[in-house]
Amino acid sequence: MTTDRRAAILAAAADLIRERGIATVRTRDVTARAGVGIGLLNHYFRWGELRAQAAAVALSAEIDRVVPDAPSPERQLDLFLQSAFGAQADPLWRLWIEITDLAMTDPDMAQAAREAAEGIRDALASILADGADRQLWRCAAPRDAALRILAFHDGLVGFVLTGLPPVDRAEAAKHLERFVALELGLPVS
Amino acid sequence: MTTDRRAAILAAAADLIRERGIATVRTRDVTARAGVGIGLLNHYFRWGELRAQAAAVALSAEIDRVVPDAPSPERQLDLFLQSAFGAQADPLWRLWIEITDLAMTDPDMAQAAREAAEGIRDALASILADGADRQLWRCAAPRDAALRILAFHDGLVGFVLTGLPPVDRAEAAKHLERFVALELGLPVS
DNA sequence: TTCCTTGTTGAGCATGTGCTCAATGTATGC
């Protein structure tokens, strides 16, 4: 019983964050969703810690939803490029922007974000290394290349989501494809 | 007299935002700094509007401080690349991140940010076009190139400032230099 | 049954913050 309600609170917080982002979710919203009293949330958590944990859960769920596993590195890279600027990926990147922003002042959030950031970078680096091994492309320093690709993507995604400056999704996708092609020594269209 | 106090309030808000960022500045902080009563701020402004205007003023001041004018496009590009990841530019980019983040939900901030974003892009595009005219480098589509360079820079700056993932400033600067060299058909070091 | 432990509740507290509005000050025209 004891872990039931605790887990329910964490799950409710993660659900709400996926639906509405982090900023607008209150403790009362979470307890209402979880069907428990206000006091129980504060019995099991401090709000800052719960929020950070729930954001990590929500982010992980969004990543799973947007970037499903694929058999080959080629296919994985394709999936990444295709989903990079699709509207269905917006919640993921909005959440990521919110998390990194909060991480600048919130140590709990910073901790939760650090693992996710390393995970994403490692995942892409591993795809790049894998493809290089199989001679699908060239990539001497996969971790550096992954960092550059993610930086370029993050910058463009910020532009697309904020409209500062306004950038078309298709245009952004083409910029990224070209960037990746140059990184990997693939023919540029 | 009337515009004196109004301007003093706006200036005080901009100063505080430059010192402490947007999120922690309160109406009471601003009136205390400006040496006026709380009521006067609300007489002249709504807080949301004042905050957006003050953020725009602060951003403009930061840009002037970090990226001074230079005579030639070569020199201007050099200055941009040198200051791109220097610690002295941190307040500028922190402010920019905060502004774009708020712009996602705050229409006033979005308006203020739009002009700044266009201005920055135009400024860089103009440098790129200028240099291409003088045969210093090649750049067929200056506005597109400026967008890509700024996107890559924004992404890297986010990594450097948040540490998600952790990136060395010098490393980031090298990544950007190399990218710009590729964009402009300059020899890569 | 009685008692104790553990889980649970939610009214209320403490704090923070944008904004109001009646009161007061100050300048200007007559």
Add this chain to the structure above:
DNA sequence: GCATACATTGAGCACATGCTCAACAAGGAA
């Protein structure tokens, strides 16, 4: 000097929100 209009003040309001704590419930041991 007087009156009118405008500038200015700040105590206090209205609301939001994380968290406390006295009270209650439920299950098991004696």
